[in-house]
Amino acid sequence: MKDYSFVSNTVIKRLPRYRRILGDLSEKGVKSVSSTELSRIAGYTASQIRQDLNNFGAFGQQGYGYNVERLQRQIGEILGLRNEYKMIVLGAGNLGQAIANYTHYYKSGYQIIAIFDVNPRLVGLRINDIEVLDAGSLTEYLENNQVDIAVITTDKDSAQAVTDVLAGSCIRGIWNFTAAEIDVPEDIVIENVHLSDSLHMLTYYMNQNGLRIKELSS
Template sequence: MKDNSKISSAVIKRLPRYRRYLYDLQKKNVDRISSNELSNLIGYTASQIRQDLNNFGGFGQQGYGYNIQSLYNEISAILGLDQEYKMVIVGTGNLGQAIANYTHYYKSGFKVAAMFDVNPKLIGLRINDIEVLDYEMLDEFMKNNTIDIGIICTNKDSAQEVVDKLCAGGVKGIWNFAPTDLNLSDDIALENVHLSDSLHSLAYYINRNKQKDS
């Protein structure tokens, strides 16, 4: 078995894209595909695709290419998508509710077990049959339930306190939408989604293209 701990984050971030394209190909009843054909679809070079996949073992056959269903299943297992994850969302404003709705309708093995907020107007609200609980109940809930992922949709001033509570409660990963960097131990996975950073990067590329055209 290969040691996946040394594989770069860039490779890991490309795997969901491979999986998404493979899923679409399965829906079209395509059985196999070569790295060159996948390159034409996805935009990465065939060499890059082969190199990425070879990090995890030999999935393709020379002269045959990749079996699409098999490769889809392999990538799903590599990403840990062959199991279910229980999550809590802290902060149930517009963004928190949007994420709850997304995970509910996407039905991808990520299940929201509870939602929390400090706003009395939101406490008691039901979203996809899940009641928004008072944030004061978070510690007790974490003690009584096994939760894999904590989703942070609070403002930046509250985020670190929330993360501390979630980590103390045993979460294995944090999906952070708060516009701040968080401090947590190395054994807890962290994925930051800073929406403003993404939007600002988009503005940069728009203006860079304008400069090219001028």
């Protein structure tokens, strides 16, 4: 893994999207793609796509474009997808269970190895063949197992407390699905999936779009 600290977050955010689109093309049997074609699919300018990619190297070929399969793999390498990641899910509620099943679809190398919950009724169950363990045993578990990512799907009020337990452990990344704004130690990276924020954005644009349509038709 190279040091790309000079690359801005705005660029990084677009990488998984590029990779996903390349995967779609690859499935369709497309072998090569130009930045102009990519720009039509992704909705960015061709210029931007070339700029973005050139932060990481020269992946294309003049007069030809990009090899779809190779570029997909190369972006995957930039993102760090060649590794295997072990994950645990904290909170065996509906969302936790959904993720335990959902991430199984990924062939990209993410493996959920345990689910934790405070509810004694859930402890001992198996979800998608993954054992639900007592949240009280989390610290001990982290001492005896190599885990990379913790997925937080507890209720909002427990999110910070549960994160404090993760501090100083082998956990390097937190995928936070609660609405809480969590403080994390420097050596842990956090990615927030604030679903309510997403729904509120949708709502805003629905209303604005309604206005725009009315205006056009008047």
